[in-house]
Amino acid sequence: MTFLPAGTRQAMHGRGSRWLTKRAIIAHITLAIWIPGCAVAAWWQVGIALGGNGLGWVYSVMWPCFGLFGTIFWWFLIHDDPETLGARGVRQQRALQALAAEAPSRGPVAGSPVAEQPDDMTTRLAQAEADDPELAAYNAYLASLADRDNG
Amino acid sequence: MAAPFQLKPADRRVLLRYRVLAYTTAVLLIILVFVGVPLQIWDNNLWIVRIVGTMHGYLYLVYLVVAFEFTRRLRVPLLWMIPVLLAGTVPFCAIVAERLLTRRYERMVGSDAQPEMAPAVPQP
Known part of the structure; x- marks a missing residue:
C-alpha cells in the first residue's frame, strides 16, 4: 500500500x-x-x-x-x-497528532538531555526511512501536507 | 473536477456541539413519545405534541448537520454513520449513540484531561 x-x-x-x-x-x-x-x-x-x-x-x-x-x-x-477516510484517515490523523504533540519539545533546551533528543530522533527516522520506502513515502506525504497548510 | 473535501480531525468544539444537540433532541423526543403521545391519545390534549413535536422536528435538522460533521471528522464508517443520524428519531438511541461516539473520540483524540493540543501542523 x-x-x-x-x-x-x-x-x-x-x-x-x-x-x-x-x-x-x-x-x-x-x-x-x-x-x-x-x-x-x-x-x-x-x-x-x-x-x-x-x-x-x-x-x-x-x-x-x-x-x-x-x-x-x-x-x-x-x-x-x-x-482522509477510513483506516487511512485514522493513520493520517494519528501521525499528524503525534507530530503536533512532538513539536513543542523540539526547541533545544541548553544543558538538558532533552536537547539531545531531536538529533537522536532524526537519526532514527532516517534509518527507519532507509529501511522502509513505504514509510519514507508516507513521511514525504505528511511533509507535503504540512507545507501546504503552512504556505 | 471539484477538489476533494479535506476532513479535519475532530476537536472539542465539534464534540461539545454534537453532545448538546444529541441530548436536546433525545430529551425532547422522550417527552414527546412518553408524555405527549399518551396525553393526545387518552386525554385528547394536543399542546405538548404541537410544541415539542415541532421543536424536536426542527432541532433534529440541526442534529443531522452537527452529527454528520462530527461522524465524518471521527472517520466513522458510512454504515455506522447512518444509524447515528437516524438515532435522533428513536427514543433513547441518541443517548446511546452519544456515549459510543464520545468514547470513540476519546480513543482517537484523547480525553479532556489531556493538555491543550499543540497547533495541528508543526512548524518545520
Missing part, C-alpha cells in the same frame, strides 16, 4: 471513479431510499394538513428539508478526500 498525495488516486483512475467506491455506492443506495421516503412522507403530511390538522403544515415543510439535507450529505460523502 502506498500513500499518495490527495486526489492522485482519482486522477490515476479517471474522473468517474469517486462515484463507484464502496462508500459512494452505499451513499447512492441510501439516497435512493431516502428521497422517495421523504417525498411520500411530505405528501402524507400535506394530506393531514388539508384534512384540517394544522400541525401537518409544519411537517410538510420539514420532510422536503430532510430530503434536501440528504442530498447535500450525499454530495459531501462522494467528494470527501479518500486519503
